Amino acid sequence: MSKKKRTSIWNFKVILLFILIPLFTGVILASFIPQPVIVTIEIQDVIDNRMSSWMMEQLDYVRSHPEVRAVVLLLNCPGGTINDTELIYLELINLRKTMPVVTMVEGLSASGAFYLSVGTDFIFSNPSALVGNVGVIGFLPPIPMVFEETISTGPYKMWGTPRDMYIRQIDMMKESYLQVVLLGRSKKLKMTGTEILRGEIYPANEALRRGLIDEIGPRSASIEKAARLAHITNYDILSLHDAVQKEWEDEEPSFFILDENGISTGFPHDPGFYYLYIPNYWGTP
Template sequence: MKKSGCALLAVFLALCASMFFNLVLIGLLGAGGAENIASSHSFPPELREMVVEEGDPSQGKIAVIPVQGVIQTADASEWGTSMVDDIKKALRVAAADDNVKAVVLSIDSPGGEVTASDIIYNEVLKVQKEKPVVVAMSSLAASGAYYIACAADWIVANDTTFTGSIGVIIQSLNYEGLFDKVGLDEVVFKSGKFKDMLSGARPMTPEEKAYIEGMVKQVYERFLGIVAQSRDLDAGKLREGIADGRILTGKDAQQAGLVDQLGYIEDAFDKARKLAKVPEAEVIRYEPSLNFSRLLHLLGASAQSRLQLNVGPAPAFRLQPGRAYLLPEFYAW
């Protein structure tokens, strides 16, 4: 029995060692592949280029950069950092590469945090000053995602795209009634009268409500101004009309002047080629390099997901109290 147990242990250790060295080898090959792609500009080793549409390499490239999911700075992304950092990195790589003649932002997002959306918007503006930027809207490009799209030269939406939702939301949950039922009281020590103005254990005072509404209005006016300027629309008419938080289909958005063209992502590629005057340019996208650290990241994420109990659908994104969001109302839970 002891010999059998030792033999099984030896086999197990050998398999583990083999798997480890295979991962190291694959990681080294992946890192080498990323280095081969690098050109005269500084190409980060954690990224590699993948061809989306073949073309004439001598005419340069159109870089596709995705903006997907709720826009936020907190969660780690597939590249190991945050979504905002990943998009900034991809935009800067595209801007620094002389072979990239235009950028297509592929957007499928309900929006997200105000500051996160504004950071990406500002980064897209920097690229747009150097080379054409085209937005291709997928199923959803609302609120903060539309905020980002306003930095582009041209916006393509599908007939069935949901976009618009020009507005700002701050949410807090009031649980005062629940506390009363279970006999709980919140004890607060604060340095100023507004320090706990979003506390859910008590009603907000009229002064606190006015203060929060003022903050929302300030951010909303910035959003409205960006839309009006980028789309050459009257801010007053927007405020009295479609800029009330409503969702619009792609067709309605085009009629309202929020998008330029109805079509598909291939139409966005064609428009980018036309604006950059490179009709046969190939289309590429950036992906994480297959290296050892990337494999460990994937294995860690996989192990973490297995620890979750499958008791129903994944919870929806929840707004965090005190944060301002550019999101449709149906995400405000």
């Protein structure tokens, strides 16, 4: 073999080596890089302190796992307490600074649940879902029983506020809710503030027409939308319902008052303020 030919073969091997080494290195390194993940978070029950605590744990999981690139919020919920709804809403707003959050309505997104959805980037709904019911309801505490031996240092020390103050508080909360909707839906809305505050609940096609949601479609479409917003094409899907365990049992006391047959009346046990949809006793709008 001539010297020139041997040199040519050697040069070819060197070039091939320079091509293969980075290629194999990339393959090896890629095996250590986790696949991007889209997580689903379910709210399939009333929003109370137990649900908000569970949500905080799931959102902590999202923040502590850098492979998570987007979140899809699965809603089938009538709402709940104002305090717990607002806590979750603020966390979702904060999460959106680092990744897209998409809502998928799978049955009901009413009152507090709708409040959460307007804090996300995009709202999907299945065709048969119900959406809306913007507003506040309040259940006043009973007038306290005062014994002759009871002494207080002020006229409202016993219950904190005159009872007519509750009406003013509800009105302020109503206006706050409206501002959240106007901020979240912005130019997409095709309703006036007065129309929004009527508290109506709409089937999905009407909610779409009024600008309360963005699109009607299946869960898979909401996941694909989240992937596009996150600029990823190859990804895994993880349900945090299975990954993050609830800390309460379903047998715990009901959030709602039950009738003599153990059926929920839709009314909460405790006095207070709620972003809550209460259907009629037979469970229809």
